[in-house]
Amino acid sequence: MKSxxxxxxxxxxxxxxxxxxxxxxxxMAKAAALGFDAVELFTPAADTVSLSLLxxxxxxxxxxxxxxxxxxxxxxxxxxxxxxxxxxRASAIAFIGAMISFGATVGxxxxxxxxxxxxxxxxxxxQALNWLADGLSExxxxxxxxxxxxxxxxxxxxxxxxxxxxxTGVEFIRALPTRQVVLLADLFHMNIEEQSLPESIRAAGSYxxxxxxxxxxxxxxxxGHTAMEEVATALREIGYTGYVSAEAFPxxxxxxxxxxxxxxFKMYFG
Numbered sequence: 380m381k382s383x384x385x386x387x388x389x390x391x392x393x394x395x396x397x398x399x400x401x402x403x404x405x406x407m408a409k410a411a412a413l414g415f416d417a418v419e420l421f422t423p424a425a426d427t428v429s430l431s432l433l434x435x436x437x438x439x440x441x442x443x444x445x446x447x448x449x450x451x452x453x454x455x456x457x458x459x460x461x462x463x464x465x466x467x468r469a470s471a472i473a474f475i476g477a478m479i480s481f482g483a484t485v486g487x488x489x490x491x492x493x494x495x496x497x498x499x500x501x502x503x504x505x506q507a508l509n510w511l512a513d514g515l516s517e518x519x520x521x522x523x524x525x526x527x528x529x530x531x532x533x534x535x536x537x538x539x540x541x542x543x544x545x546x547t548g549v550e551f552i553r554a555l556p557t558r559q560v561v562l563l564a565d566l567f568h569m570n571i572e573e574q575s576l577p578e579s580i581r582a583a584g585s586y587x588x589x590x591x592x593x594x595x596x597x598x599x600x601x602x603g604h605t606a607m608e609e610v611a612t613a614l615r616e617i618g619y620t621g622y623v624s625a626e627a628f629p630x631x632x633x634x635x636x637x638x639x640x641x642x643x644f645k646m647y648f649g
Contacts, residue, residue, distance in 0.1 A: 380619060380620060380621065380622070380648045381417060381620075381621065381623065382414070382415045382416045382417070382640075382641060382648075383415060383416060383419050383446075383622040383625065384398050384415050384417075384637055384640060384641075385420075385624060385625055385626050385627075386398070386400070386406045386407070386410075386418050386419070387400055387401075387421040388400075388401065388421065388422045388423065388427060389422065389423050389450075389451045389454065389455070391451075391455060392450065392451075396567070396626050396627050396628050397421060397626065398599075398625050398627065398629050398633055398636050398637050398640065399418075399629070399633050399637070400629070400633065403420075403428060403432075404436055407436050407437075407442055409637065411440035411441060411442055413638060413641045414641055415442065415641060416443060416622070417442055417444060417445035417622055418443075418444060418445065419444070419445045419446045419447070419448065419490075419624045420444060420446075420447050420487075421447075421451065422447070422451065423455060424451065424477070425478050425481035426477075426481070430485075433485060434485065443485075443487075444482065444485045444487040445487060445622040446487050446488050446490050446589060447482035447487050447488075447489050448489075448490050448492070449474065449475050449490060449491055450492055450493045452474040452475065453493045453494050454493070456470070458474055458494060459471055460472070460491070460494060460495055460496055460510060460511050461495060461496035461498065461499070461502075461508075461510045461514075462496060463499050463502055468514065471514065472514055472518060475489060475491060475494060479518060479521055479522050479525060479527065479529065482527060483522070486527065487527065488522065488527045488530050488561075489518075489522070489527075489529060489530065490530040490531075490532060491515070491518070491529065491530065491531050492534060493539075495532075495534070495539060496511075496539070497539050497541065498540050498541060504540070504541075508542075508551070511551075512554070512555060515531060515555055515557070516556050516557050519555065519558075519559035520557055520559070522559050523559045528561050528588050529557075530560075530561055530562070530588055530589045531548065531551075531552060531560050531561070531562060532591075533545060533548040533562065533563075533565075533568065533572070534565075535568040535571040535572050536571070538568075543568075544569075544572045544573055544579065545562060545564060545569070545573065545579045545580070545582070545586075546579065546582060546583070548586075549562065549582070549583050553586075561588025562583060562586050562588060562589075563587075563588070563589045563590070563591060564579075564580060564583065564587045564589070565591035565593070565626065566591060566593055566594070566600075567593040567594070567595070567626075568591075570595045570605060576606070576609070576610050576613070577606075577609045577610055577612065578613075580610065580613040580614060581613050581616060583617075585618070587617065587619060589621055589624065590614065590619070590622065590623045590624065591624055591625075591626040592623045592627065592640065592643075592644070593626055593627035593628075594607075594627070597627055597628050598627055598628050598630040598636075599625060599630065599636045599639040599640045599643065600625075600627070600640060600643040601642070601646075602630065602639065607643070607647055611648060623644060623648060625640040627640065
């Protein structure tokens with residue numbers, strides 16, 4: 380497994396669960412100095428960071444880009460894949476598609492979390508799930524053409540009323556016409572929704588394509604009550620070799636949160 384830390388460049392989400400903020404190069408330098416393998420980026424749009432700059436920084440600091448987040452599409456522009464307005468859904472697909480193309484230039488998949496949206500009032504859940512399936516199918520085909528996966532993230536019940544747990548997520552993506560969509564196992568969301576984190580991981584198996592590394596309180600691992608040894612064992616048992624990425628609050632500050640994360644990663648996966 381490979382270590383990863385999040386970097387957010389979206390000022391509107393400054394209170395969110397990302398370790399590093401604002402300065403891309405300084406953040407990447409700090410991540411490299413601590414020994415992280417990769418960074419996960421959250422940008423306002425696909426053209427926020429030039430490809431030449433990103434390529435230069437990844438080479439300079441010997442870091443990969445594990446994934447790119449798409450949440451700014453909802454936060455900044457109100458776009459989701461399940462909006463009742465077909466024009467908004469089309470704009471959401473276009474935004475995510477651009478992020479897929481951006482990430483693919485450095486071999487990184489895109490993550491669909493908050494941009495999945497919710498079941499809007501007056502809309503049947505089946506209809507919303509059909510819109511979600513349509514969007515993921517189209518975007519999965521684009522991801523395949525770019526040589527990357529598309530990561531779909533089940534969120535807890537307080538953030539979406541669509542899909543909240545890994546088992547439901549597996550059933551959903553298994554029914555899609557594309558095989559390019561994989562699941563994000565976010566330990567914070569799982570602590571709310573799953574009866575057993577390790578058993579849910581074992582059941583999802585190869586459908587897991589990315590892991591978010593945060594404790595029960597969304598602080599860095601080791602600062603909450605997640606039974607991380609059991610989770611690590613389950614990930615090893617399913618043969619997971621992907622990124623374990625710290626999408627956690629920068630508590631008590633970004634530098635200490637990053638150090639806590641890499642120490643925990645080495646403890647459980649080193």
